[in-house]
Amino acid sequence: MSELIDLSAAAAAERIRARELDQAELFDAYRERAEANDLNAFTWVADGPPARNGYADKPLGGVPVAVKDLFCTEGVPSQSGSKIIEGYRPPYTATVVSKLDEAGAPLLGKTNQDEFAMGSSNENSAFGPVLNPWDRDRVPGGSSGGSAAAVAAGLAPWAIGTDTGGSIRQPAALCGIVGLKPTYGACSRYGMIAFASSLDQAGPLTRDVTDAALMFAQMIGHDPRDSTSLEFPGEIALPRAEDLKGIRLGVPEELMDEDSGIEPGVRDNYNATLALAERLGATVERCRLPHAPHALSAYYLIAPAEASANLARFDGVRYGLRVGGDEDLVTMYRRTREAGFGPEVKRRIMLGTYALSSGYYDAYYGTAQKVRTKIAEDFSAAFERFDFIVTPTSPWTAFELGSKTADPLAMYLNDFMTVPMSLAGTPAISIPSGLSEGLPVGFQLAGPAFSEGRLLDAAYALERVIGFDGSGARK
Amino acid sequence: MLDREQVLHVAGLARLELSEDEVERMSVELSKVLDHIEKIGELDLRGVPPTSHVVDVVNAFRPDEPQPCLPAEVALAQAPEPLHGGFGVPSPGAA
Numbered sequence: 001m002s003e004l005i006d007l008s009a010a011a012a013a014e015r016i017r018a019r020e021l022d023q024a025e026l027f028d029a030y031r032e033r034a035e036a037n038d039l040n041a042f043t044w045v046a047d048g049p050p051a052r053n054g055y056a057d058k059p060l061g062g063v064p065v066a067v068k069d070l071f072c073t074e075g076v077p078s079q080s081g082s083k084i085i086e087g088y089r090p091p092y093t094a095t096v097v098s099k100l101d102e103a104g105a106p107l108l109g110k111t112n113q114d115e116f117a118m119g120s121s122n123e124n125s126a127f128g129p130v131l132n133p134w135d136r137d138r139v140p141g142g143s144s145g146g147s148a149a150a151v152a153a154g155l156a157p158w159a160i161g162t163d164t165g166g167s168i169r170q171p172a173a174l175c176g177i178v179g180l181k182p183t184y185g186a187c188s189r190y191g192m193i194a195f196a197s198s199l200d201q202a203g204p205l206t207r208d209v210t211d212a213a214l215m216f217a218q219m220i221g222h223d224p225r226d227s228t229s230l231e232f233p234g235e236i237a238l239p240r241a242e243d244l245k246g247i248r249l250g251v252p253e254e255l256m257d258e259d260s261g262i263e264p265g266v267r268d269n270y271n272a273t274l275a276l277a278e279r280l281g282a283t284v285e286r287c288r289l290p291h292a293p294h295a296l297s298a299y300y301l302i303a304p305a306e307a308s309a310n311l312a313r314f315d316g317v318r319y320g321l322r323v324g325g326d327e328d329l330v331t332m333y334r335r336t337r338e339a340g341f342g343p344e345v346k347r348r349i350m351l352g353t354y355a356l357s358s359g360y361y362d363a364y365y366g367t368a369q370k371v372r373t374k375i376a377e378d379f380s381a382a383f384e385r386f387d388f389i390v391t392p393t394s395p396w397t398a399f400e401l402g403s404k405t406a407d408p409l410a411m412y413l414n415d416f417m418t419v420p421m422s423l424a425g426t427p428a429i430s431i432p433s434g435l436s437e438g439l440p441v442g443f444q445l446a447g448p449a450f451s452e453g454r455l456l457d458a459a460y461a462l463e464r465v466i467g468f469d470g471s472g473a474r475k
Numbered sequence: 476m477l478d479r480e481q482v483l484h485v486a487g488l489a490r491l492e493l494s495e496d497e498v499e500r501m502s503v504e505l506s507k508v509l510d511h512i513e514k515i516g517e518l519d520l521r522g523v524p525p526t527s528h529v530v531d532v533v534n535a536f537r538p539d540e541p542q543p544c545l546p547a548e549v550a551l552a553q554a555p556e557p558l559h560g561g562f563g564v565p566s567p568g569a570a
Contacts, residue, residue, distance in 0.1 A: 091549045185530045198528050227535035228528065297512040308489060315490070317562050322555035329567040334492035346491060350501055351508065353489040354477070363516065369525030371515050376529060409508050425529030 013061030058104025084340025094191025166418025173442020
């Protein structure tokens with residue numbers, strides 16, 4: 001049994017396709033682990049393997065997938081970590097979840113997350129925090145914390161999450177797994193309970209880079225139900241690169257300077273990873289992203305502004321909670337939202353509403369959108385000279401539960417190395433690059449739009465020489 | 476700096492009935508966040524066009540073909556108060 005759990009998703013899929021492993025047996029092995037989990041990583045677990053057959057012959061071979069709570073799944077609770085839609089069972093399924101099922105990855109369970117994907121620690125879930133399998137007194141990161149912890153702990157072979165400002169990459173880094181945020185538009189957003197529509201992207205959280213490529217290849221493509229989704233140019237093959245010859249890596253000065261608050265252990269690990277990249281043939285040089293220091297500010301205007309509009313739908317009329325039904329309509333709205341939303345969601349709704357309100361729109365939201373233009377231009381200029389921009393994924397390793405909840409701004413600062421790529425709409429991957437004081441560190445590679453194939457290749461070459469061992473979290 | 480009046484005004488726009496304690500807290504927390512964010516006002520952004528979407532998609536048209544939609548009972552199944560085949564709501568007037 002433990003042997004089964006030690007197989008990567010790609011290896012398990014191969015064995016199932018070769019009829020050396022039974023798909024239902026693999027499903028049950030993970031189902032039992034997910035059911036018994038004491039990390040609070042799951043909000044719902046399937047009763048058993050799907051009744052439908054034929055998974056074994058599909059590209060993903062019947063290897064089950066854990067899905068972040070905010071993806072709508074027909075008839076299955078989809079609550080986005082919020083009390084305001086507690087128990088909500090949607091009448092339809094998100095496109096990427098359907099695509100994965102059709103490709104041979106049935107639904108294993110739904111994973112815990114920060115409420116409406118707002119958070120960097122998973123402490124904002126209405127269903128309680130998720131614990132980090134490397135150290136249960138610490139957070140798994142967020143907002144896709146349940147997906148990351150489940151994969152790291154071997155409660156799921158692989159998972160999907162969403163990334164708005166770092167919500168796939170940062171928990172992947174803190175849990176010691178791989179997380180890919182795709183190019184904006186690569187994957188359909190249909191059926192994702194929206195946070196910030198111009199930033200949200202679905203992507204894989206996996207044990208290794210090969211698994212990420214295998215799964216990502218089945219997630220992409222235009223969807224008539226999401227007019228912002230695009231046909232992905234070319235195909236995603238399994239990564240094979242063994243070196244980084246001719247690859248130019250840029251180290252952005254603005255994100256790496258002395259007062260950026262990067263922990264010494266993280267910085268040491270980052271430098272060691274750069275040295276490994278050089279040994280594989282890459283060149284490493286400093287580069288400029290002049291507006292990157294302002295990305296966080298722009299992000300914390302744009303994302304809350306879009307959220308304040310998206311979350312207007314939770315009003316006690318069509319689904320979910322209703323409070324004050326005996327009062328007038330507006331009082332019912334106000335009481336429902338007061339009772340249903342948690343503190344962080346209220347904070348972001350307030351911030352976003354303020355940024356969009358009459359008299360402040362130009363100074364806040366309008367300015368943030370201009371900064372976004374400058375940040376996208378910075379990346380375009382940098383990618384003229386560099387193949388990838390590389391940073392630590394998070395300035396810190398996993399922090400203790402409760403240690404940053406009192407100061408929202410301190411929590412937001414966690415995201416300063418992941419939000420620039422989100423604003424530019426460009427892809428980025430986080431891979432585990434070692435441990436610092438026993439906790440995983442993530443290394444982020446970012447490339448130009450639709451460079452996922454090359455990114456996965458480079459990440460794969462690095463992964464081989466890093467030789468990260470994640471089995472410590474899978475006990 | 477966001478004072479109490481502004482917090483109440485914004486909460487009204489956002490249809491949030493904040494408790495006294497929350498009004499207090501929002502004022503402090505949001506002011507702190509806004510102080511940090513306001514640094515972007517120092518940038519010279521004259522003549523810079525805004526970006527609302529990074530992807531260059533203009534007018535994503537599709538054929539206007541009738542498609543089956545969810546049956547009414549399915550669409551209403553999760554509603555707190557389904558009423559005569561629709562979503563029941565309280566009167567907009569005073570209670």
